[in-house]
Amino acid sequence: MEINDLKKQKYLGDKGMIVLIAVLSAFIPLSMDVYLPALPTMTEYFRASQSIINLTLIMFFIFFGFGTLFWGPLSDKHGRKPIVLIGLSIYTVASFLCSLSSSVYLLIAFRALQAFGGGAASSVATALVKDVYSGRKRESVLAVVQSMVVISPAVAPVVGSFLLNVTSWRGVFVAQALIGISALAGSLALQETIVEKSSASVMRTIGRLGVVLKNMRFTSLLLIFSTMSIPALAFITASSYIYQENFHLSSQVYSYYFAFNALGMLFGPLIYIRLSNYYKRTTIINTCFALTIISGLLISLVGSYSPPLFAVTLVLSTVSGSAMRPPSAFLMLEQQQGDTGSVSSLMGSFATVMGSVGMGIVSLSSNNQIAVIGVLNIILGLICGAVWLYLSSRPYLKQATAD
Template sequence: MSSSKVQPRLGNTGFIIFLALLSAFVPLSTDLYLPALPEMTHFFNVPEITMNLTLILFFIFYSIATLFWGPLSDRYGRRPILLIGLVGYLIASILCGIATSATQIILFRILQACGGGVATTVATAVIKDVYVGRKQETTLAIVQSMVVISPAIAPVIGSLLLTFISWRGIFFAQALLGLTVVLGALIFKETHHPEHETISVMRSFGRLGVLLKDPGFTALLLVFSTMSIISLGFISSSSYIYQNTFHLSSQMFSFFFAFNAIGMLLGPLVYIPLSKFIDRFVIIYSCFFLSIVSGGLILMFGLGSPIMFALTQFPATLASSVIRPPGTYLVLKQQENDNGSASSLYSAGGTIMGSVGMVFVSVAEAFPVQAIAFINIVIGAICWLALWLSMKGFKNQIKI
């Protein structure tokens, strides 16, 4: 890390925590209010699919927003763009808390997604700005290990909040999170100073197309984005599976969800020591296989009880988390400039694919456990084959 990019006011530890909070915006914006989804469905007297739109549309518009924030941060710098998006997220969170209809909740969640989209994109771009090589990969793993703590604790916090306040308080808690990160952004020192300030905004957006024309970048982007179908499909359906299918309370759901979230936490922590001795591609292919095995175990043992479902889903949760650091590193390694644009495409790709998973489990709401098993098997197999074909077909164009 060059001296010009040191964070004198945040410090090294504060800098990592700040990046982790930024990267955690998506899980905190979803998992914190997952226990309240059934209550909100009854409160507004709407079908489950209607309330699920607060998740599905959030991820769709989040992915669209990231495509704008990344190039803008390349053009104008990380800090000003970060502040604009985070303030928008803060305002939208407050509006969600005072909404009076399901339609308003959906609309304000879209606004929340548009503002929150800046966080993950800029966080990833900043890591690429500051670190290189092995340090970049391990920093990604450390930040992501801190990020995935949020799925473990957010539903528990949400359930505890619901014992004292209504679902509206959940969104005010998100607003408080937004305020915290806004304060962090105010003392954050810029890590990217645009060299070509005369480049137009439209030309900055055009860099997205240039990156997509790189076959190595696009191939790896598709492979690792597709794995998000597994994680987000499970996250979006988990509250209904545990509370409606297995008839658990919202608090018990949070404990079962936290168990699966341990797999998300362990993933990056497992990858760091393994990658010292095992080739990253061996680890990646093993994770694809583990997802397939998990799906088969769910069909054989996980249909009848919440305990067995949690145990059999755990390998897929762990596998999708282990893949994140090497996947992010490999995608970003395919280009040396345009860090914001590359981060935008990576964030958008994962979110779009994750939305596909959420739509699938919503459509299959009569058989949600079987739907999760099917996703684990099919996506694990598709990703394994796609990566093998990509490495064979573009072996001279993919940087490893």
């Protein structure tokens, strides 16, 4: 099924709409990854410990989770366009404030504000996909968007390293502010996609989150696939320290290794779309969980020997994790009729909250981060994979996974 005639975009068109959704979805990985090469420099500049500097990452994800929970339901009431414009404005101002921070604690606070605003972009992006597309077209758009999104983490560290050669870490946040301004300009061309807005009060609108969570078909899938964000974000948090301090590589060389891993994220959704022409969703997701466990074992056994070995053993779980994103997002969206903003909010917030758990775990294990990443992939791959095997055999998922 193609785009609903009532929701066609006069100014953006189909391709422009997909690009805008991808840009909005990319705010979180871009906001985090572009300044990863600067983390060791910031540790020295502020004379702060690694755990304190990592709070700029952890608090970002926590407040991003709060932001998505707040903005998503409001977009059901007030519309997608006004919410995304307000959120992007907050994000842009906060990015400039980050560049002006005089202490690490101010930076942490402004990063939290930046994340809160960015939450609007992320929650609205997923809602737009469900508003405008349906059926196989929706899943295809989810895959294309996911592939475009991960271009940002592939490019961002390289850009961050380049910026560090010509400016300080403050310039990295100025660049983020400029990205926010660009996204604002694109969002102004967006035409509203909601046919019927919620007439409930603000509190009742936000209370719809609880109604959606009572749908155990949705919530069970939400918990499974959100939990798999833990090992992924553990790696992102520790990556600059692993490559620059453990393996003694420069920030530029580190960015290349990180880009290699991000390319795995890029190909994951594309691989899924190709395989989905021949295999059921269930089979592909089962295989992804198995490969994640194998990757964890390899990381634990040989990942600490050299940078190439670590990168190669890790990319297996990276590809598997990103390949699961389109079918898992599709299945979660299919479980709930209506309350699209709330569904999108919960998908975004749970993933980031779980991701912040991974950040916290790896930050507390600074002496053995490679082994921690390997063990997380093994344990969570086994647990989530086993629960998924049980749920995928239930009647309400059999048809969806077979289509």
